[in-house]
Amino acid sequence: MLKKYLDKLQPYLDKLNPYWEKLRPQAQVAIAKGKHFYKHAEVIAQQKWAQPRFRLISSLLGALVLGVVIGMIFAPSKNDTENTHKTISVDKTGIINLSLPGVTLSPDVFEFYQTGESTAPIMLSVPGRLAYNAERVKVISARAPGRVERIYAFDGAVVKEGDAVADFYSPDYVSAQTEYILSSKMVAALNKADVGTLYQDAKDTQEAAANHLRILGGSNQDIQRLRTTGLASPTFPIRAPIQGVVIKRAVDPGAYLNTGDVLATIADPKNLWFVGNVYEQDISKIHVGDIFHLKVEAFPERDFVAKANYVGASIDPTTHALVIRCEIENADGLLKPEMFATGTLEVGTTSAVVIPTSALIQARNARFVIIKTGPESYSRLPVYGFELNDHEFAVTDGLTAHQTLLIKGATLLNQRFAREED
Template identity: 45%
Template sequence: MKEKITRLLDKVKQHLLKLLAHVLHKVNEKKTTFVAAYWALKFETRARIRLGFTCFSVLLIGIIIGLIFNVNRPIKLEKSDRSLRIEKTGAMEITLTGITLDPNIYIFQNAEKVSVPVEIKVPGRLAFNAEKSKVLSARAPGRVERIYAFDGASINVGSPVIELYSPEYISAQQEYLLSSKTAQILQSNKSMGDLLGDAQITQQAAANRMRNLGASDGDIKALERSGKSQNNLIMHSPIEGVVVKRAVDPGAVVSAGDVMATLADPKALWFLGNIFEQDIRRIQKGQTLILRSEAYPDKEFIAKANYIAPAIDPETRTLLIRCDVENIDGLLRSDMYISAKLQTGTADAVVLPQSAIVRVREMRYVIIRTGADKFRRFAVSGYDLDGKRFAVTEGIEPGMQVLTDGAVLLNDRFAKQEE
């Protein structure tokens, strides 16, 4: 090919030389005519002609010199250093000829398969255990006289929470005292046994009415001992825990059924998780879940699944799963967002540090060494174990030399060669 181009340029050069010689010959023949006509022109016109002829001569001489001296000059073609090979599967192999990777930066590890747990992720949140939570509500119209325990206050069983003035409670006390005195009088007169029974029934009904209004058995016994009614009803806590929310202030007027305070046990929580449809077949009651919170990234909380909803939530398209969570240390809080993992079995996988995984969009890649200066990048599949390790279930075979440190740096070279 190079010889053909050289011969073609020689022919063009010879043709131009012949053409130049012919032009000069014609000019010599008509020299006298041209000279006479030239000197007959004006001075300005002769200057323009000389300038045009000079420019044309310089251009022509440059072309001739270029043809003479550049035809046979060797052209240096730089050899491309592109050394990337792309396979049909999408895997890439690169050859780094003459380049030695720094062993302090690029660290390789022999792949070994081990047994790892197969887990599914369960996002959710914490809530107070409803079975151990109580709501204090007004059982009769009245007015709040005093609040003993405000929001966040710790309470024990029987601790006073709210003091309420209620005319109905005063009426129930008076009814109980009247029936109690009547029963005592009739009890001393044996001839009125039938009336005594009715009086005792009335006394028991008055005691039940007091209980329905919020009085305790201790309040009833104190009333019977003192014989004097109390103006206000003190509402006591039925559980040990804290006041989660207070809904009234001192002096507030309440109606029957109004919520006045919410009580809960902060040591007994529920985890409410969401199971996606594709994972429903893997769950069952009694399974152990490992909970993690962003507030305590290095701490794990153990929970047992005790409830699985009978229907899927139509809005989230997930199934609710509930677990009891013991919060003995008090670290967790209600409404915390929690990520849980549910172990459903085991599988064989190659466990690698997260630094070995190259993430490109939704794909996961690893780089292995196939020769002294050859490296291969290909896609793998698997899942995160604990945020620090990645379990590769497909793509890596035992014995492969996997790049665990410096994978991102070497991947940049793959990307540059691919461009």
């Protein structure tokens, strides 16, 4: 039976592709050995064929010979492997070139465009944080000794200018009210008598009493009420000096304050500062009046504008950086004090090839792009530059104008580069 299969295999060997022609001698030798083995096996079989164990062994040996013959025919030789066409190469500059013969990149997945040289702004990046505008922060303190009777605005409360923040009892304020009431009555009495200079003296005394009330914290509304009703109040309201938010409350109701003790702090959240650090090599590029564009992590899509109003006079000995300060309008209230922010300032321009960020490939702490160098060939180039925005990258080295750049599907094609490179 084995001889029958080997004889049938011979015609197929004659019809194989010339690529396998050099394997014919080896296959013929294997077939001749198989026939020789079969003749010996046939002799033995005439003597011991009746034994089941010998039949099993001879069948297994026949199958083994057939497998060896087929493997020798179809297994590629060492020379064939060495002659396989290489699809990747590296030139003297280290640039990787990839050839894909017979492969067409689908336009639905891959997109190319011609590069062109343009001018890109040089941006200086300044890290920093947001803070309340100190010019719009007011501390409310006691103007006379007394006791806090009631608090109306606690931490985080939004107040308008003139709103009552707390009720305060002070003997000095009660005395000042009495003084004003008496002087007002004197003015009214002398006005009816028309006594000349005495009336004017009374008017001066009344105005002095009103000013005393203002010094203690009384408002014009409080003074008008005293003039109308003639009744002193045991407490008076401490009012907000500006519109803003109570950012810190120093005492609780019932606390006793001496003159100058702090009751609360109010700040205007609509006007903030950006406090940034400029390193020594960049100091000459910063000036008062420069316009910075700020980015914060909370709103990465928003661009906030800040104007520099202060440049430090000396270097910070700890950070060895120069402090700058910028004013920011925060009308919508999105920005919060103590947020980290990064300010960018345009300090010049440079020639560059501006490309979409979709063309960039991040690998091994470097940036690469893929260009088309022929109908079926591509190169991966390292590029250097800086980000212009979230969608554009300025290449200052590694890419030139009039090159066919892959701007869509770069990551997918780079996988082929990586696979061939490995």
